[in-house]
Amino acid sequence: MLDRLTEFFFPKQVSTFASDIDNLYFFIFYSSVALFLIVVFGMVYLSIKYRHRKGEELKLTSSKDHSNLLESMFFIIPLILVSITFVWGIRSYLKMVIVPDDAIEIKVTGQSWFWTFDYPDGGTTLNELVVPSNKPVKLVLSSKDVLHSFFIPVMRSKMDCLPNRYNVMWFDATKEGVYDIFCTEYCGTGHSQMGAKVIVMQPAQYEEWASELGSEDDDLPLDELGAKLYTKKACNTCHTLDGSALVGPSYLQTSQMWGQERVFDDGTSTVIDDNYIRSSILEPMTQIVAGYQGVMPTYQGLLSDRELDALIAFLKTLNEDSQI
Amino acid sequence: MSENTKQNYLNHPKGIMSWLLTLDHKRIGLMYLFSGILFFFLGGLLALVMRFELAAPGNDIISNEVYNNAYTLHGAIMIFLFIIPAIPGALGNILLPLMVGAKDVAFPRLNLASFYIYSFGALFAMYTIINGGVDTGWTFYTPYSTQSTSNVVPMTLGIFIIGFSSILTGLNFIATVHKMRIPGLTWYKLPLFVWALYGTSLVQITATPVLAITMVLLMLERFLGIGIFDPALGGDPVLYQHFFWFYSHPAVYIMILPAFGIISEIIPVHSRKKIWGYKFIAYSTLSIAFIGFLVWGHHMFTSGQSVFSQIVFSFITYFVGIPTGVKIFSWILTMYKGQVSFTPPMFYALAFLFLFTIGGLTGIFLGAVALDIHLHDTYFVVAHFHYVMQGGTIVAFLGGLHHWWPKSFGVMYNQTIANIAALGVFIGFNGTFFPQFLLGLRGMPRRYATYDEQFVELHSYSTFWSGILGISIFIAVMNLFWSFIKKNKVDPGSNPWGGMTLEWTHTSSPPHPHNFEEEPVLQHGPYDYDKVIVEKTYNK
Numbered sequence: 001m002l003d004r005l006t007e008f009f010f011p012k013q014v015s016t017f018a019s020d021i022d023n024l025y026f027f028i029f030y031s032s033v034a035l036f037l038i039v040v041f042g043m044v045y046l047s048i049k050y051r052h053r054k055g056e057e058l059k060l061t062s063s064k065d066h067s068n069l070l071e072s073m074f075f076i077i078p079l080i081l082v083s084i085t086f087v088w089g090i091r092s093y094l095k096m097v098i099v100p101d102d103a104i105e106i107k108v109t110g111q112s113w114f115w116t117f118d119y120p121d122g123g124t125t126l127n128e129l130v131v132p133s134n135k136p137v138k139l140v141l142s143s144k145d146v147l148h149s150f151f152i153p154v155m156r157s158k159m160d161c162l163p164n165r166y167n168v169m170w171f172d173a174t175k176e177g178v179y180d181i182f183c184t185e186y187c188g189t190g191h192s193q194m195g196a197k198v199i200v201m202q203p204a205q206y207e208e209w210a211s212e213l214g215s216e217d218d219d220l221p222l223d224e225l226g227a228k229l230y231t232k233k234a235c236n237t238c239h240t241l242d243g244s245a246l247v248g249p250s251y252l253q254t255s256q257m258w259g260q261e262r263v264f265d266d267g268t269s270t271v272i273d274d275n276y277i278r279s280s281i282l283e284p285m286t287q288i289v290a291g292y293q294g295v296m297p298t299y300q301g302l303l304s305d306r307e308l309d310a311l312i313a314f315l316k317t318l319n320e321d322s323q324i
Numbered sequence: 325m326s327e328n329t330k331q332n333y334l335n336h337p338k339g340i341m342s343w344l345l346t347l348d349h350k351r352i353g354l355m356y357l358f359s360g361i362l363f364f365f366l367g368g369l370l371a372l373v374m375r376f377e378l379a380a381p382g383n384d385i386i387s388n389e390v391y392n393n394a395y396t397l398h399g400a401i402m403i404f405l406f407i408i409p410a411i412p413g414a415l416g417n418i419l420l421p422l423m424v425g426a427k428d429v430a431f432p433r434l435n436l437a438s439f440y441i442y443s444f445g446a447l448f449a450m451y452t453i454i455n456g457g458v459d460t461g462w463t464f465y466t467p468y469s470t471q472s473t474s475n476v477v478p479m480t481l482g483i484f485i486i487g488f489s490s491i492l493t494g495l496n497f498i499a500t501v502h503k504m505r506i507p508g509l510t511w512y513k514l515p516l517f518v519w520a521l522y523g524t525s526l527v528q529i530t531a532t533p534v535l536a537i538t539m540v541l542l543m544l545e546r547f548l549g550i551g552i553f554d555p556a557l558g559g560d561p562v563l564y565q566h567f568f569w570f571y572s573h574p575a576v577y578i579m580i581l582p583a584f585g586i587i588s589e590i591i592p593v594h595s596r597k598k599i600w601g602y603k604f605i606a607y608s609t610l611s612i613a614f615i616g617f618l619v620w621g622h623h624m625f626t627s628g629q630s631v632f633s634q635i636v637f638s639f640i641t642y643f644v645g646i647p648t649g650v651k652i653f654s655w656i657l658t659m660y661k662g663q664v665s666f667t668p669p670m671f672y673a674l675a676f677l678f679l680f681t682i683g684g685l686t687g688i689f690l691g692a693v694a695l696d697i698h699l700h701d702t703y704f705v706v707a708h709f710h711y712v713m714q715g716g717t718i719v720a721f722l723g724g725l726h727h728w729w730p731k732s733f734g735v736m737y738n739q740t741i742a743n744i745a746a747l748g749v750f751i752g753f754n755g756t757f758f759p760q761f762l763l764g765l766r767g768m769p770r771r772y773a774t775y776d777e778q779f780v781e782l783h784s785y786s787t788f789w790s791g792i793l794g795i796s797i798f799i800a801v802m803n804l805f806w807s808f809i810k811k812n813k814v815d816p817g818s819n820p821w822g823g824m825t826l827e828w829t830h831t832s833s834p835p836h837p838h839n840f841e842e843e844p845v846l847q848h849g850p851y852d853y854d855k856v857i858v859e860k861t862y863n864k
Contacts, residue, residue: 009765021694025765028692032685039652039681043674046659050595051666058596058822062661063854065598074653075646082642082688089692090635096694097631146468147561149626149701153767156698160627162562163467164555167628180776184626184701184769186461188468189388192772247388293389 014154014179014200015171017095021156024088031081096157099170103136110141110148110161110183111297113190113247114234123213126302127196127234129181131173132206138170144297149185152198160185173200189295190247193237222306226314229307238296241318248296249289255318263290277312330816332734332834347432350732350835352439353417359443360410361801363401364718370398372794375756379787381775391773392459393474397452399462404483405449407579407717409442412493412528415724416521416582418732420497422827422835423515425506425844430499434492442489448482451475461771463572466553466564470545477543484539487532490578494528497521506826508846515825515850516605520585523609527574527581527616535571538564562627569620577616579713581609583680583720584651587673590727591655592851593823594670597662599851601654608647615644625696634693641691648684652677662853667821668742672723675750679715683708686761701771704764707757715753722749722800729804730814731827734834736862737807745803748796755789815861822860825850829858 006013006022013019106129107118117125131137141150143161150169151158159169183194201209220228230236230251238247245253254262254272262276263269265288270276280287281303284296303311333350343351374394377385386394417435421428429435452458452475460469460476469476501522505514541552542564551557553564584605592599599605621629621637655677664670686708690696699705730736759782764770768779775783814820816832823829830844848856 009762011767017694021698024692024695025689028689028695032688035649036681036685039656040678042653042656043659043677046656047595047664047666047674050597050659050662050664052596052663056663058663058857058859060855060857061595061597061663061853063598064661065600065602065658066604067657070653070657071601071604071650074650078646078649082645082691085688085692086639086642089638089694089696092694093634093697094631096697146471147465151701151767151769153698158626158697158700162555162628164560165628180767182767182769186392186465186468186771188459188472189392191392192388192769192774195776 011153012175012177012179013156014173014175014177015156016174017092017171018154018156020092020095024085024092027088028085031085035078035081096169099138099168100136100172103138103170104132105138105140106131108139108141108150108161109144110150110187110194111144112146112148112187112295113183113194113237115150115181115183115194115196116302119210119213121210121213123210124302125213126232127237128232129196129198130206130209131198131200132203133173133176133200135203136170136172138168141167141169146187147185148183148187148194151182151184152179153182154179155198158184173198176200176202189293190237193247220310222310222313223317224314225307225310226312226317229303229311230314233299233303233307233311235311243320245292248292251315252318252320255315258316264288265290265292265294274312277315278308281308281311330832331837332816332832333837334733334834336837345436347428347436348837349417349421349429349432349435350839352435353414353419354732355439356410356413356417356442357415359446360406360414363405363410363446365798365801367398367401367406368794368797370394370401372790374398375787375790377773378775379784381777381780381783383774386773388773389459392461392771393457395771396458396461400449400458400479400483402713403462403575403579404486405446407713408575409486409489409493411579411582411717411721412497412521412524413439413442415586415721415728416493416497416524419728419827420500420518420521421504422831422839423518423825424500424504425509425826425830425840425846426500426504427838427840429496430504431496435496438489438492438496441492442486445482445485445487445489448478448485452479452482463568464542465568466542466545466559466561467555469542470554470557477546480539480542484536484543487536487539490528490532494525494532497525498529501525506844506846512603512606513846513849514606516588516599516602516609517582517585519606519609520581520588523613524578524581524585526610527578527613531571531574531578531617534567535575538567538571541567562624562629565624565627566620569623570617573620573623574613574616576712577613579717581613583676583717584609586720586724586727587655587676589823589825590669590673590723591658592662592853593727593821594667594673595659595662595664596822596853597658597660597851598854599654600657600660601650602851605651605654608651611647612644615640619644622691622696625693626700638691638693642688645684645688645691652681652684665821666743667726668737668739668746669723669727669821671743671746671750672719672726675746676716676719676723678750679711679719679753683711683716686711699764701769702764703760703768703770706770707760707764710757710760715757719749719753722746722797725804727821728827729807730818730820731823731831731833731835733808734813734816734832735807735810736812736814736820737804738812741803742800745796745800748792749800752789752791752793752796756786756793759783759786818861819858820860820862822858824848824852824856824858 109116141161143163148161155171181196240250243252261269288294458474458479551559553559
């Protein structure tokens with residue numbers, strides 16, 4: 001029964017402390033429902049019982065305006081309930097802030113509007129946080145620009161990312177799977193698209209994945225690698241493949257305009273070619289396409305030369321039928 | 325005396341200048357009321373645009389940029405242009421001097437100045453809209469607000485200016501309560517609405533300067549590049565959050581205390597019963613106003629503040645909850661052994677009890693640090709504060725308008741339509757915001773222009789009912805204003821609900837330009853339904 005209810009109210013419980021927090025929720029929930037029913041029942045009962053009936057004469061009403069017994073009950077019962085809530089809230093909170101010593105440390109960086117993850121043994125991923133199951137993971141969070149907040153609903157945890165200091169959160173994932181990550185601190189145009197995934201793997205699988213991180217893509221043909229990078233490096237947050245405009249121009253439109261002039265917001269223009277694409281990835285703020293806002297971050301240092309080539313190759317292959 | 329020869333503040337003196345330069349608190353209150361309702365509709369329209377965009381995922385109607393502008397303006401207009409200035413400004417202005425038996429507020433010229441300062445500030449806010457909006461959220465969190473190219477400066481300047489209006493009105497009300505009461509009207513004989521306005525005013529004059537300073541610092545940072553909040557300039561964004569919430573949490577009490585006052589008037593009058601726990605309600609108003617200054621940190625549970633601060637802020641937060649809870653029980657017990665009439669004001673008061681209780685109880689969930697971390701900045705918070713601000717304050721405000729409408733304007737609205745609209749507001753409100761609690765629990769973040777497929781069902785449900793809510797509020801307000809046009813006049817001496825406070829017993833409806841034709845003499849306390857029978861006198 002409680003499991004069904006938990007599933008109704010909450011996303012899955014994946015961290016070690018998730019069930020504790022859900023139980024705290026249900027304690028407050030049932031106490032609140034009880035108090036709420038007393039309020040509603042009292043209100044309905046008294047207003048109907050003492051309603052002014054048709055034709056009844058106005059009369060002097062009771063002078064009763066206090067009852068020490070009732071009032072102390074109204075004071076003491078909620079006081080007991082909130083005391084339990086407070087202590088429970090703090091005890092669970094301490095579990096959420098005291099990081100076990102053997103935790104793996106992953107660096108999380110928020111930037112408008114994607115997440116970068118740096119792993120302890122080298123290697124970086126974008127918008128995909130890969131962690132082993134049943135092992136504590138410590139996240140050290142910060143931001144490169146404005147405030148962001150890193151929220152993993154299934155872990156029941158969240159922490160702000162600040163540009164000038166590090167915040168810490170941790171979890172120990174109990175179930176393998178792929179789960180949502182959301183940005184919960186408003187950060188501008190792309191805020192609602194600043195999502196990511198956390199992938200929880202068996203520890204052995206994670207070890208294997210971590211050792212291959214960064215080298216796995218060497219054998220792929222350029223355009224296939226580009227297609228992969230398109231989602232992996234979060235290009236898809238702002239650029240579509242179907243011609244519709246999002247935060248930035250669609251890749252399809254750019255591909256279809258290959259070799260033609262592109263007009264910028266300062267009135268200048270350039271022919272779309274390989275060099276244009278390369279410079280607009282590495283120095284996006286120098287030429288802003290007319291009709292769009294200049295909001296793209298630089299990918300300098302985030303993409304290797306081969307990866308840049310791959311994205312350009314991928315973009316050139318696009319046509320109306322492309323699907324990803 | 326025939327009503328044509330009867331002078332009242334609405335028909336005497338005449339002419340547009342007599343309104344624009346009026347020192348009469350009732351006329352100033354009326355001007356606040358009109359401008360407040362105008363902004364209420366504007367804010368409500370923006371809310372509907374957002375709700376309809378959110379009916380389905382993806383950008384169907386408006387783009388991300390437009391959505392971000394809409395939600396920022398919705399929040400800023402509702403809070404800074406409607407709830408904070410207009411509720412004390414309208415009902416407070418019209419009623420406070422009448423309730424204490426005074427000719428006017430303590431400083432009538434200052435009162436007019438407050439209104440013009442408010443209008444001047446509102447102009448800046450309107451300029452913001454015409455000039456392309458502002459997209460930072462009503463919280464103006466740095467460093468986004470120092471970097472955003474939208475109209476942050478005009479908007480914050482507008483809020484800075486409106487702050488002065490708030491402070492001056494607060495000052496005026498405090499002086500009025502202290503100095504203008506008629507002889508014999510001691511503190512414990514004051515109507516509880518006066519206590520509520522007094523508590524509100526104390527918060528206004530102590531908290532608003534902090535907001536003003538914060539807005540000035542933000543503008544200095546943008547203009548002169550002085551590093552205060554923006555890390556790129558050597559500042560600290562968390563410092564901004566402390567400054568902002570040091571005002572904005574007490575501001576919650578600026579918004580809710582007048583509502584408590586309205587409910588404390590409506591329930592005893594329409595139940596014809598002495599209010600339960602007068603002294604408790606009066607003192608808890610002041611203690612809530614005070615404790616409200618000590619809990620701002622619960623808005624920052626995920627900002628990375630120290631574990632010790634988290635524990636302390638969580639602890640103090642519950643001290644606001646308990647007196648509020650006892651107040652709710654007191655209002656309910658007031659009906660015990662009374663004669664309860666189901667009038668439109670009473671329906672709003674009962675709706676308030678239902679909705680505000682949900683708003684208050686869900687605050688307990690958010691006060692528990694461990695649970696707040698999951699719920700922070702999700703739709704659970706959105707639902708919670710709408711249950712408090714709209715289900716609480718605005719429902720009480722509508723109730724207050726229906727209660728004092730015949731008194732203030734000498735006309736009676738259609739009560740059947742008013743009851744139906746009240747029911748529509750109640751159902752539409754729950755339909756709109758209750759699903760949002762579930763959305764938040766399931767992880768839907770707030771301030772999202774578009775969202776994940778998994779949330780579609782609850783979002784579209786919420787959107788459907790928001791339409792009903794919008795229509796109901798529109799009907800409720802139009803029904804009130806229609807009574808002006810229809811000229812459904814009540815007798816100048818009428819007391820339709822049988823109220824006991826001075827505005828009902830000693831003035832005509834609408835009141836005389838000088839409030840009382842002679843100085844009123846207090847004959848009984850504000851809720852002495854056990855000692856005196858006050859007849860209900862309706863239309864002629």
